[in-house]
Amino acid sequence: MTTDTALPPTPDYDAWPIEARLQAVESSPRQVSVRWSDGRVSRYHSIWLRENAADDTTVNPATRERILDLSTLPAWPEIANAEIDGSGALCIDFVPEERRLRFHPGWLRAHDYDNAADDEAPLVPVTTWRGGPGERPDSLDASGLLDSEPGDDAEEAILAPALEAILGKGLARLRNLPTEPGSLEAIARRIGPVRPTNFGQLFDVRAKPEPDSNAYTSIALPPHVDLPTREYHPGLQCLHCLENSVAGGEAVMLDGFAVAEALRERDPQAYATLTRVRWRFANTARTTDHVWHAPMIRLDARGELLEVRIADFLRGPLQTDFAEVEPAYEALMALQRLLREPEFAIRFTYQPGDLVIFDNRRLLHARDAFEGDSGHRWLQGCYLERDEIRSRYRMIQRARRQRRIGAEER
Ligand SMILES: [Fe+2]
Incomplete structure:
Protein backbone atom coordinates (compact mmCIF):
# COMPACT_ATOMS: atom_id res chain seq x y z
CA MET A 1 0.00 0.00 0.00
CA THR A 2 1.27 3.50 -0.85
CA THR A 3 1.27 6.37 1.61
CA ASP A 4 -1.08 8.87 -0.09
CA THR A 5 -3.70 9.99 2.39
CA ALA A 6 -5.55 12.73 0.49
CA LEU A 7 -8.10 11.67 -2.11
CA PRO A 8 -7.16 12.57 -5.70
CA PRO A 9 -9.15 15.12 -7.69
CA THR A 10 -11.87 14.02 -10.09
CA PRO A 11 -11.84 14.98 -13.78
CA ASP A 12 -14.86 17.26 -13.35
CA TYR A 13 -16.35 19.87 -11.00
CA ASP A 14 -18.88 17.52 -9.49
CA ALA A 15 -19.03 16.09 -5.97
CA TRP A 16 -18.85 12.31 -5.53
CA PRO A 17 -19.75 11.00 -2.09
CA ILE A 18 -18.12 7.65 -1.31
CA GLU A 19 -21.03 5.20 -1.36
CA ALA A 20 -18.73 2.21 -0.75
CA ARG A 21 -15.00 1.74 -0.14
CA LEU A 22 -12.60 -0.13 -2.40
CA GLN A 23 -11.67 -3.41 -0.75
CA ALA A 24 -9.73 -5.47 -3.27
CA VAL A 25 -8.27 -5.06 -6.71
CA GLU A 26 -7.07 -7.48 -9.36
CA SER A 27 -5.56 -6.49 -12.67
CA SER A 28 -4.28 -7.79 -15.97
CA PRO A 29 -2.52 -5.54 -18.51
CA ARG A 30 -5.76 -4.35 -20.05
CA GLN A 31 -8.35 -4.71 -17.29
CA VAL A 32 -8.87 -4.04 -13.65
CA SER A 33 -11.50 -5.56 -11.42
CA VAL A 34 -12.34 -4.03 -8.04
CA ARG A 35 -14.48 -5.29 -5.18
CA TRP A 36 -16.36 -2.73 -3.09
CA SER A 37 -17.20 -2.88 0.62
CA ASP A 38 -20.83 -3.74 -0.21
CA GLY A 39 -19.74 -6.74 -2.30
CA ARG A 40 -20.32 -5.22 -5.72
CA VAL A 41 -17.65 -5.88 -8.35
CA SER A 42 -16.81 -3.33 -11.07
CA ARG A 43 -14.55 -3.85 -14.07
CA TYR A 44 -12.80 -1.18 -16.10
CA HIS A 45 -10.55 -1.27 -19.15
CA SER A 46 -7.07 0.23 -19.06
CA ILE A 47 -7.85 2.46 -22.06
CA TRP A 48 -10.98 3.81 -20.32
CA LEU A 49 -9.12 4.51 -17.09
CA ARG A 50 -6.25 6.18 -18.90
CA GLU A 51 -8.53 8.58 -20.77
CA ASN A 52 -10.56 9.40 -17.64
CA ALA A 53 -7.62 10.23 -15.39
CA ALA A 54 -7.77 13.57 -13.57
CA ASP A 55 -4.11 14.62 -13.81
CA ASP A 56 -3.07 17.73 -15.71
CA THR A 57 -1.75 15.84 -18.76
CA THR A 58 -5.26 14.44 -19.27
CA VAL A 59 -7.51 17.26 -18.10
CA ASN A 60 -6.88 21.01 -18.20
CA PRO A 61 -7.09 21.85 -14.48
CA ALA A 62 -8.53 25.29 -15.28
CA THR A 63 -11.51 24.00 -17.27
CA ARG A 64 -11.68 20.29 -16.33
CA GLU A 65 -12.03 19.54 -20.01
CA ARG A 66 -9.99 16.77 -21.60
CA ILE A 67 -6.75 17.73 -23.32
CA LEU A 68 -5.42 14.21 -23.90
CA ASP A 69 -5.59 12.86 -27.45
CA LEU A 70 -5.44 9.09 -26.94
CA SER A 71 -3.89 8.47 -30.34
CA THR A 72 -0.76 10.40 -29.26
CA LEU A 73 0.08 7.84 -26.54
CA PRO A 74 3.15 5.72 -27.37
CA ALA A 75 1.05 2.53 -27.32
CA TRP A 76 -2.19 1.12 -25.98
CA PRO A 77 -2.02 1.93 -22.26
CA GLU A 78 -1.46 -1.13 -20.10
CA ILE A 79 -1.51 -1.69 -16.36
CA ALA A 80 1.77 -2.67 -14.72
CA ASN A 81 0.41 -2.50 -11.19
CA ALA A 82 -2.91 -1.64 -9.53
CA GLU A 83 -3.49 -1.12 -5.81
CA ILE A 84 -5.61 0.74 -3.28
CA ASP A 85 -3.65 3.56 -1.69
CA GLY A 86 -3.79 4.99 1.83
CA SER A 87 -6.58 7.44 0.92
CA GLY A 88 -8.77 4.64 -0.45
CA ALA A 89 -8.15 5.65 -4.09
CA LEU A 90 -7.35 3.26 -6.92
CA CYS A 91 -3.73 3.77 -7.91
CA ILE A 92 -2.49 2.48 -11.27
CA ASP A 93 0.93 2.39 -12.92
CA PHE A 94 0.52 2.70 -16.68
CA VAL A 95 3.10 1.44 -19.20
CA PRO A 96 4.77 2.21 -21.50
CA GLU A 97 4.17 5.78 -20.32
CA GLU A 98 5.59 5.02 -16.87
CA ARG A 99 2.84 7.18 -15.37
CA ARG A 100 1.14 6.62 -12.01
CA LEU A 101 -2.47 7.84 -11.94
CA ARG A 102 -4.98 7.80 -9.10
CA PHE A 103 -8.77 7.49 -9.26
CA HIS A 104 -11.26 8.86 -6.75
CA PRO A 105 -13.39 5.96 -5.44
CA GLY A 106 -16.63 7.99 -5.36
CA TRP A 107 -16.15 9.03 -8.98
CA LEU A 108 -15.09 5.50 -10.03
CA ARG A 109 -18.13 3.90 -8.45
CA ALA A 110 -20.53 6.46 -9.95
CA HIS A 111 -19.11 5.79 -13.41
CA ASP A 112 -19.29 1.98 -13.28
CA TYR A 113 -20.32 0.94 -16.80
CA ASP A 114 -23.36 -0.81 -15.32
CA ASN A 115 -24.77 2.58 -14.27
CA ALA A 116 -25.13 3.64 -17.91
CA ALA A 117 -28.85 2.86 -18.06
CA ASP A 118 -29.46 5.01 -14.95
CA ASP A 119 -27.37 7.81 -16.43
CA GLU A 120 -29.45 8.04 -19.57
CA ALA A 121 -32.77 7.87 -17.76
CA PRO A 122 -34.55 11.20 -17.24
CA LEU A 123 -33.38 13.22 -14.22
CA VAL A 124 -36.91 13.02 -12.86
CA PRO A 125 -39.24 10.19 -13.92
CA VAL A 126 -41.69 11.36 -16.58
CA THR A 127 -45.29 10.90 -15.47
CA THR A 128 -48.03 11.59 -17.97
CA TRP A 129 -51.29 13.08 -16.70
CA ARG A 130 -54.84 13.77 -17.70
CA GLY A 131 -56.85 16.77 -16.67
CA GLY A 132 -60.56 17.08 -16.17
CA PRO A 133 -62.68 19.46 -14.11
CA GLY A 134 -61.04 20.76 -10.96
CA GLU A 135 -57.51 19.72 -11.98
CA ARG A 136 -54.90 22.48 -11.61
CA PRO A 137 -51.17 22.71 -12.29
CA ASP A 138 -48.77 22.04 -9.38
FE1 LIG B 1 -48.68 29.85 -27.88
Whole structure:
Protein backbone atom coordinates (compact mmCIF):
# COMPACT_ATOMS: atom_id res chain seq x y z
CA MET A 1 0.00 0.00 0.00
CA THR A 2 1.27 3.50 -0.85
CA THR A 3 1.27 6.37 1.61
CA ASP A 4 -1.08 8.87 -0.09
CA THR A 5 -3.70 9.99 2.39
CA ALA A 6 -5.55 12.73 0.49
CA LEU A 7 -8.10 11.67 -2.11
CA PRO A 8 -7.16 12.57 -5.70
CA PRO A 9 -9.15 15.12 -7.69
CA THR A 10 -11.87 14.02 -10.09
CA PRO A 11 -11.84 14.98 -13.78
CA ASP A 12 -14.86 17.26 -13.35
CA TYR A 13 -16.35 19.87 -11.00
CA ASP A 14 -18.88 17.52 -9.49
CA ALA A 15 -19.03 16.09 -5.97
CA TRP A 16 -18.85 12.31 -5.53
CA PRO A 17 -19.75 11.00 -2.09
CA ILE A 18 -18.12 7.65 -1.31
CA GLU A 19 -21.03 5.20 -1.36
CA ALA A 20 -18.73 2.21 -0.75
CA ARG A 21 -15.00 1.74 -0.14
CA LEU A 22 -12.60 -0.13 -2.40
CA GLN A 23 -11.67 -3.41 -0.75
CA ALA A 24 -9.73 -5.47 -3.27
CA VAL A 25 -8.27 -5.06 -6.71
CA GLU A 26 -7.07 -7.48 -9.36
CA SER A 27 -5.56 -6.49 -12.67
CA SER A 28 -4.28 -7.79 -15.97
CA PRO A 29 -2.52 -5.54 -18.51
CA ARG A 30 -5.76 -4.35 -20.05
CA GLN A 31 -8.35 -4.71 -17.29
CA VAL A 32 -8.87 -4.04 -13.65
CA SER A 33 -11.50 -5.56 -11.42
CA VAL A 34 -12.34 -4.03 -8.04
CA ARG A 35 -14.48 -5.29 -5.18
CA TRP A 36 -16.36 -2.73 -3.09
CA SER A 37 -17.20 -2.88 0.62
CA ASP A 38 -20.83 -3.74 -0.21
CA GLY A 39 -19.74 -6.74 -2.30
CA ARG A 40 -20.32 -5.22 -5.72
CA VAL A 41 -17.65 -5.88 -8.35
CA SER A 42 -16.81 -3.33 -11.07
CA ARG A 43 -14.55 -3.85 -14.07
CA TYR A 44 -12.80 -1.18 -16.10
CA HIS A 45 -10.55 -1.27 -19.15
CA SER A 46 -7.07 0.23 -19.06
CA ILE A 47 -7.85 2.46 -22.06
CA TRP A 48 -10.98 3.81 -20.32
CA LEU A 49 -9.12 4.51 -17.09
CA ARG A 50 -6.25 6.18 -18.90
CA GLU A 51 -8.53 8.58 -20.77
CA ASN A 52 -10.56 9.40 -17.64
CA ALA A 53 -7.62 10.23 -15.39
CA ALA A 54 -7.77 13.57 -13.57
CA ASP A 55 -4.11 14.62 -13.81
CA ASP A 56 -3.07 17.73 -15.71
CA THR A 57 -1.75 15.84 -18.76
CA THR A 58 -5.26 14.44 -19.27
CA VAL A 59 -7.51 17.26 -18.10
CA ASN A 60 -6.88 21.01 -18.20
CA PRO A 61 -7.09 21.85 -14.48
CA ALA A 62 -8.53 25.29 -15.28
CA THR A 63 -11.51 24.00 -17.27
CA ARG A 64 -11.68 20.29 -16.33
CA GLU A 65 -12.03 19.54 -20.01
CA ARG A 66 -9.99 16.77 -21.60
CA ILE A 67 -6.75 17.73 -23.32
CA LEU A 68 -5.42 14.21 -23.90
CA ASP A 69 -5.59 12.86 -27.45
CA LEU A 70 -5.44 9.09 -26.94
CA SER A 71 -3.89 8.47 -30.34
CA THR A 72 -0.76 10.40 -29.26
CA LEU A 73 0.08 7.84 -26.54
CA PRO A 74 3.15 5.72 -27.37
CA ALA A 75 1.05 2.53 -27.32
CA TRP A 76 -2.19 1.12 -25.98
CA PRO A 77 -2.02 1.93 -22.26
CA GLU A 78 -1.46 -1.13 -20.10
CA ILE A 79 -1.51 -1.69 -16.36
CA ALA A 80 1.77 -2.67 -14.72
CA ASN A 81 0.41 -2.50 -11.19
CA ALA A 82 -2.91 -1.64 -9.53
CA GLU A 83 -3.49 -1.12 -5.81
CA ILE A 84 -5.61 0.74 -3.28
CA ASP A 85 -3.65 3.56 -1.69
CA GLY A 86 -3.79 4.99 1.83
CA SER A 87 -6.58 7.44 0.92
CA GLY A 88 -8.77 4.64 -0.45
CA ALA A 89 -8.15 5.65 -4.09
CA LEU A 90 -7.35 3.26 -6.92
CA CYS A 91 -3.73 3.77 -7.91
CA ILE A 92 -2.49 2.48 -11.27
CA ASP A 93 0.93 2.39 -12.92
CA PHE A 94 0.52 2.70 -16.68
CA VAL A 95 3.10 1.44 -19.20
CA PRO A 96 4.77 2.21 -21.50
CA GLU A 97 4.17 5.78 -20.32
CA GLU A 98 5.59 5.02 -16.87
CA ARG A 99 2.84 7.18 -15.37
CA ARG A 100 1.14 6.62 -12.01
CA LEU A 101 -2.47 7.84 -11.94
CA ARG A 102 -4.98 7.80 -9.10
CA PHE A 103 -8.77 7.49 -9.26
CA HIS A 104 -11.26 8.86 -6.75
CA PRO A 105 -13.39 5.96 -5.44
CA GLY A 106 -16.63 7.99 -5.36
CA TRP A 107 -16.15 9.03 -8.98
CA LEU A 108 -15.09 5.50 -10.03
CA ARG A 109 -18.13 3.90 -8.45
CA ALA A 110 -20.53 6.46 -9.95
CA HIS A 111 -19.11 5.79 -13.41
CA ASP A 112 -19.29 1.98 -13.28
CA TYR A 113 -20.32 0.94 -16.80
CA ASP A 114 -23.36 -0.81 -15.32
CA ASN A 115 -24.77 2.58 -14.27
CA ALA A 116 -25.13 3.64 -17.91
CA ALA A 117 -28.85 2.86 -18.06
CA ASP A 118 -29.46 5.01 -14.95
CA ASP A 119 -27.37 7.81 -16.43
CA GLU A 120 -29.45 8.04 -19.57
CA ALA A 121 -32.77 7.87 -17.76
CA PRO A 122 -34.55 11.20 -17.24
CA LEU A 123 -33.38 13.22 -14.22
CA VAL A 124 -36.91 13.02 -12.86
CA PRO A 125 -39.24 10.19 -13.92
CA VAL A 126 -41.69 11.36 -16.58
CA THR A 127 -45.29 10.90 -15.47
CA THR A 128 -48.03 11.59 -17.97
CA TRP A 129 -51.29 13.08 -16.70
CA ARG A 130 -54.84 13.77 -17.70
CA GLY A 131 -56.85 16.77 -16.67
CA GLY A 132 -60.56 17.08 -16.17
CA PRO A 133 -62.68 19.46 -14.11
CA GLY A 134 -61.04 20.76 -10.96
CA GLU A 135 -57.51 19.72 -11.98
CA ARG A 136 -54.90 22.48 -11.61
CA PRO A 137 -51.17 22.71 -12.29
CA ASP A 138 -48.77 22.04 -9.38
CA SER A 139 -48.58 25.47 -7.73
CA LEU A 140 -45.87 26.98 -5.55
CA ASP A 141 -45.59 30.19 -3.57
CA ALA A 142 -42.63 31.93 -5.25
CA SER A 143 -42.98 35.29 -3.49
CA GLY A 144 -39.41 35.17 -2.12
CA LEU A 145 -37.71 34.12 -5.35
CA LEU A 146 -36.36 37.47 -6.49
CA ASP A 147 -35.24 38.40 -2.96
CA SER A 148 -33.16 35.22 -2.68
CA GLU A 149 -29.52 35.04 -3.77
CA PRO A 150 -28.75 32.78 -6.73
CA GLY A 151 -27.80 29.38 -5.31
CA ASP A 152 -28.95 30.05 -1.74
CA ASP A 153 -31.31 27.89 0.32
CA ALA A 154 -34.32 30.17 -0.22
CA GLU A 155 -33.91 29.98 -4.01
CA GLU A 156 -33.43 26.21 -3.89
CA ALA A 157 -36.56 25.79 -1.75
CA ILE A 158 -38.62 27.33 -4.57
CA LEU A 159 -36.70 26.16 -7.65
CA ALA A 160 -36.14 22.51 -6.72
CA PRO A 161 -39.84 21.51 -6.51
CA ALA A 162 -40.66 23.71 -9.53
CA LEU A 163 -37.98 22.09 -11.68
CA GLU A 164 -39.03 18.62 -10.52
CA ALA A 165 -42.62 19.34 -11.54
CA ILE A 166 -41.54 20.68 -14.95
CA LEU A 167 -39.18 17.75 -15.61
CA GLY A 168 -41.68 15.15 -14.44
CA LYS A 169 -45.09 16.52 -15.41
CA GLY A 170 -44.11 19.17 -17.92
CA LEU A 171 -45.36 22.20 -16.01
CA ALA A 172 -45.39 24.21 -12.80
CA ARG A 173 -47.24 27.34 -11.71
CA LEU A 174 -45.27 29.81 -9.60
CA ARG A 175 -47.49 32.26 -7.78
CA ASN A 176 -47.16 35.62 -6.02
CA LEU A 177 -44.35 36.93 -8.21
CA PRO A 178 -43.92 40.65 -8.98
CA THR A 179 -46.02 42.12 -11.78
CA GLU A 180 -43.54 44.72 -13.04
CA PRO A 181 -43.25 44.53 -16.82
CA GLY A 182 -39.93 42.91 -17.76
CA SER A 183 -39.43 41.15 -14.41
CA LEU A 184 -39.83 37.81 -16.19
CA GLU A 185 -36.29 37.98 -17.55
CA ALA A 186 -34.72 38.11 -14.07
CA ILE A 187 -36.98 35.26 -12.95
CA ALA A 188 -36.20 33.09 -15.99
CA ARG A 189 -32.47 33.69 -15.54
CA ARG A 190 -32.69 31.85 -12.22
CA ILE A 191 -33.06 28.78 -14.43
CA GLY A 192 -30.87 29.78 -17.37
CA PRO A 193 -30.45 32.08 -20.35
CA VAL A 194 -33.49 33.04 -22.39
CA ARG A 195 -33.72 31.96 -26.03
CA PRO A 196 -34.52 35.00 -28.16
CA THR A 197 -36.66 34.63 -31.27
CA ASN A 198 -38.05 36.91 -33.94
CA PHE A 199 -40.74 37.80 -31.37
CA GLY A 200 -38.00 39.22 -29.09
CA GLN A 201 -36.27 38.28 -25.84
CA LEU A 202 -39.58 38.67 -24.04
CA PHE A 203 -42.84 38.75 -25.97
CA ASP A 204 -46.09 40.39 -24.96
CA VAL A 205 -49.25 38.33 -25.29
CA ARG A 206 -52.07 40.82 -25.56
CA ALA A 207 -54.42 42.02 -28.23
CA LYS A 208 -52.65 44.59 -30.37
CA PRO A 209 -53.15 46.33 -33.71
CA GLU A 210 -51.46 44.73 -36.76
CA PRO A 211 -50.80 41.40 -34.97
CA ASP A 212 -48.07 39.12 -36.41
CA SER A 213 -49.55 36.09 -34.64
CA ASN A 214 -53.03 34.89 -33.68
CA ALA A 215 -51.70 34.97 -30.10
CA TYR A 216 -51.79 38.77 -30.27
CA THR A 217 -55.54 38.91 -30.88
CA SER A 218 -58.49 38.09 -28.63
CA ILE A 219 -59.60 35.03 -30.63
CA ALA A 220 -59.46 31.49 -29.21
CA LEU A 221 -56.28 29.51 -29.85
CA PRO A 222 -56.47 25.74 -30.41
CA PRO A 223 -54.07 23.42 -28.52
CA HIS A 224 -50.59 24.00 -29.88
CA VAL A 225 -46.88 24.14 -29.19
CA ASP A 226 -45.02 27.35 -29.98
CA LEU A 227 -42.54 27.67 -32.86
CA PRO A 228 -42.91 24.19 -34.39
CA THR A 229 -41.57 25.98 -37.45
CA ARG A 230 -38.00 25.69 -36.05
CA GLU A 231 -35.60 22.77 -36.40
CA TYR A 232 -35.94 22.36 -32.64
CA HIS A 233 -38.79 24.19 -31.07
CA PRO A 234 -38.12 25.79 -27.69
CA GLY A 235 -38.00 23.30 -24.83
CA LEU A 236 -39.57 25.59 -22.25
CA GLN A 237 -42.06 28.37 -22.39
CA CYS A 238 -42.74 30.83 -19.56
CA LEU A 239 -45.96 32.83 -19.43
CA HIS A 240 -46.07 35.51 -16.74
CA CYS A 241 -49.36 37.25 -16.00
CA LEU A 242 -49.10 40.99 -15.39
CA GLU A 243 -52.77 41.89 -15.75
CA ASN A 244 -55.96 39.91 -16.21
CA SER A 245 -59.31 41.54 -15.80
CA VAL A 246 -61.04 40.37 -19.01
CA ALA A 247 -64.10 38.17 -19.26
CA GLY A 248 -63.05 34.81 -20.74
CA GLY A 249 -59.52 33.98 -21.85
CA GLU A 250 -59.24 30.90 -19.63
CA ALA A 251 -55.94 29.05 -20.13
CA VAL A 252 -56.03 25.41 -21.20
CA MET A 253 -53.14 22.93 -21.03
CA LEU A 254 -52.86 19.32 -22.16
CA ASP A 255 -50.11 16.76 -21.75
CA GLY A 256 -49.18 15.98 -25.36
CA PHE A 257 -47.45 12.77 -24.18
CA ALA A 258 -50.69 11.57 -22.56
CA VAL A 259 -52.57 12.33 -25.79
CA ALA A 260 -49.92 10.49 -27.84
CA GLU A 261 -50.15 7.47 -25.50
CA ALA A 262 -53.94 7.45 -25.80
CA LEU A 263 -53.66 7.56 -29.57
CA ARG A 264 -51.18 4.66 -29.51
CA GLU A 265 -53.68 2.61 -27.48
CA ARG A 266 -56.82 3.48 -29.41
CA ASP A 267 -55.49 3.79 -32.95
CA PRO A 268 -51.98 2.33 -33.27
CA GLN A 269 -51.97 2.83 -37.02
CA ALA A 270 -52.69 6.56 -36.70
CA TYR A 271 -50.00 6.82 -34.04
CA ALA A 272 -47.46 5.08 -36.28
CA THR A 273 -48.39 7.39 -39.16
CA LEU A 274 -47.85 10.49 -37.03
CA THR A 275 -44.40 9.26 -35.96
CA ARG A 276 -43.48 8.79 -39.63
CA VAL A 277 -45.02 11.40 -41.93
CA ARG A 278 -43.17 14.70 -42.02
CA TRP A 279 -45.51 17.68 -42.07
CA ARG A 280 -44.61 21.16 -43.12
CA PHE A 281 -44.67 23.81 -40.39
CA ALA A 282 -44.38 27.35 -41.64
CA ASN A 283 -44.60 30.85 -40.26
CA THR A 284 -44.22 33.31 -43.07
CA ALA A 285 -44.55 36.74 -41.49
CA ARG A 286 -43.84 40.14 -43.01
CA THR A 287 -40.12 40.09 -42.21
CA THR A 288 -39.31 36.45 -41.40
CA ASP A 289 -39.82 33.11 -43.11
CA HIS A 290 -39.47 30.05 -40.87
CA VAL A 291 -40.14 26.58 -42.27
CA TRP A 292 -39.37 23.11 -40.94
CA HIS A 293 -40.55 19.59 -41.81
CA ALA A 294 -40.99 17.04 -39.05
CA PRO A 295 -43.34 14.32 -37.76
CA MET A 296 -45.92 15.30 -35.16
CA ILE A 297 -44.70 12.68 -32.66
CA ARG A 298 -41.03 11.89 -32.18
CA LEU A 299 -39.37 9.23 -30.04
CA ASP A 300 -35.86 9.23 -28.59
CA ALA A 301 -33.16 6.56 -28.99
CA ARG A 302 -34.74 4.55 -26.15
CA GLY A 303 -38.14 4.55 -27.86
CA GLU A 304 -39.64 6.97 -25.30
CA LEU A 305 -41.65 10.02 -26.32
CA LEU A 306 -39.29 12.90 -27.07
CA GLU A 307 -41.56 15.62 -28.43
CA VAL A 308 -44.84 16.49 -30.05
CA ARG A 309 -45.15 19.13 -32.74
CA ILE A 310 -48.76 20.21 -33.09
CA ALA A 311 -50.11 23.61 -34.19
CA ASP A 312 -52.85 23.65 -36.79
CA PHE A 313 -52.45 27.34 -37.55
CA LEU A 314 -48.75 26.89 -38.36
CA ARG A 315 -49.13 23.83 -40.58
CA GLY A 316 -48.37 24.33 -44.26
CA PRO A 317 -49.47 22.24 -47.23
CA LEU A 318 -48.54 18.57 -46.82
CA GLN A 319 -46.21 17.29 -49.52
CA THR A 320 -45.45 13.62 -49.18
CA ASP A 321 -45.87 10.32 -51.04
CA PHE A 322 -49.22 10.23 -52.84
CA ALA A 323 -50.20 7.04 -50.98
CA GLU A 324 -49.43 8.65 -47.59
CA VAL A 325 -51.73 11.66 -47.92
CA GLU A 326 -55.07 10.12 -46.95
CA PRO A 327 -53.64 8.04 -44.07
CA ALA A 328 -51.83 11.17 -42.86
CA TYR A 329 -55.07 13.17 -42.74
CA GLU A 330 -56.96 10.29 -41.12
CA ALA A 331 -54.27 10.15 -38.42
CA LEU A 332 -54.33 13.92 -38.01
CA MET A 333 -58.10 13.91 -37.49
CA ALA A 334 -57.88 11.04 -34.98
CA LEU A 335 -55.42 13.19 -33.05
CA GLN A 336 -57.56 16.31 -33.34
CA ARG A 337 -60.58 14.43 -31.95
CA LEU A 338 -58.50 13.41 -28.92
CA LEU A 339 -57.36 16.99 -28.40
CA ARG A 340 -60.98 18.09 -28.07
CA GLU A 341 -61.75 15.53 -25.32
CA PRO A 342 -62.19 17.45 -22.05
CA GLU A 343 -60.57 14.66 -20.01
CA PHE A 344 -57.11 15.68 -21.21
CA ALA A 345 -57.30 19.39 -20.43
CA ILE A 346 -56.67 21.36 -17.29
CA ARG A 347 -58.23 24.83 -17.30
CA PHE A 348 -57.32 27.76 -15.10
CA THR A 349 -57.44 31.53 -15.01
CA TYR A 350 -54.21 33.48 -14.76
CA GLN A 351 -53.92 35.74 -11.72
CA PRO A 352 -51.50 38.69 -11.85
CA GLY A 353 -48.17 37.42 -10.46
CA ASP A 354 -48.65 33.88 -11.79
CA LEU A 355 -45.89 32.37 -13.91
CA VAL A 356 -46.59 29.13 -15.70
CA ILE A 357 -43.47 27.35 -16.94
CA PHE A 358 -44.09 24.41 -19.23
CA ASP A 359 -42.32 22.02 -21.57
CA ASN A 360 -43.15 23.42 -24.99
CA ARG A 361 -42.06 20.23 -26.75
CA ARG A 362 -44.47 18.16 -24.65
CA LEU A 363 -47.42 20.23 -23.46
CA LEU A 364 -50.01 21.87 -25.66
CA HIS A 365 -51.50 25.14 -24.60
CA ALA A 366 -54.69 26.78 -25.76
CA ARG A 367 -56.79 29.78 -24.85
CA ASP A 368 -60.47 30.58 -24.89
CA ALA A 369 -61.53 33.73 -26.72
CA PHE A 370 -61.84 36.80 -24.51
CA GLU A 371 -63.74 40.03 -24.75
CA GLY A 372 -61.08 42.55 -25.67
CA ASP A 373 -62.93 45.57 -24.25
CA SER A 374 -63.99 43.93 -20.96
CA GLY A 375 -60.64 44.72 -19.27
CA HIS A 376 -56.93 44.07 -19.76
CA ARG A 377 -55.16 40.76 -20.35
CA TRP A 378 -51.38 41.02 -20.53
CA LEU A 379 -48.99 38.10 -20.34
CA GLN A 380 -45.27 38.34 -20.95
CA GLY A 381 -43.53 35.27 -22.25
CA CYS A 382 -40.10 33.91 -23.04
CA TYR A 383 -38.44 30.66 -24.08
CA LEU A 384 -35.60 28.60 -22.65
CA GLU A 385 -34.20 25.22 -23.60
CA ARG A 386 -34.68 21.90 -21.84
CA ASP A 387 -30.88 21.80 -21.48
CA GLU A 388 -31.01 24.81 -19.15
CA ILE A 389 -33.51 23.26 -16.76
CA ARG A 390 -31.59 19.98 -16.73
CA SER A 391 -28.33 21.83 -16.02
CA ARG A 392 -29.96 23.89 -13.26
CA TYR A 393 -31.46 20.79 -11.68
CA ARG A 394 -28.13 18.93 -11.84
CA MET A 395 -26.49 21.92 -10.11
CA ILE A 396 -29.04 21.61 -7.31
CA GLN A 397 -28.24 17.91 -7.03
CA ARG A 398 -24.50 18.69 -7.01
CA ALA A 399 -24.94 21.25 -4.23
CA ARG A 400 -26.87 18.66 -2.22
CA ARG A 401 -24.04 16.11 -2.69
CA GLN A 402 -21.46 18.72 -1.68
CA ARG A 403 -23.44 19.47 1.48
CA ARG A 404 -23.61 15.74 2.22
CA ILE A 405 -19.84 15.34 1.84
CA GLY A 406 -19.33 18.42 4.03
CA ALA A 407 -21.63 16.98 6.70
CA GLU A 408 -19.88 13.58 6.60
CA GLU A 409 -16.48 15.23 7.02
CA ARG A 410 -17.56 17.20 10.08
FE1 LIG B 1 -48.68 29.85 -27.88
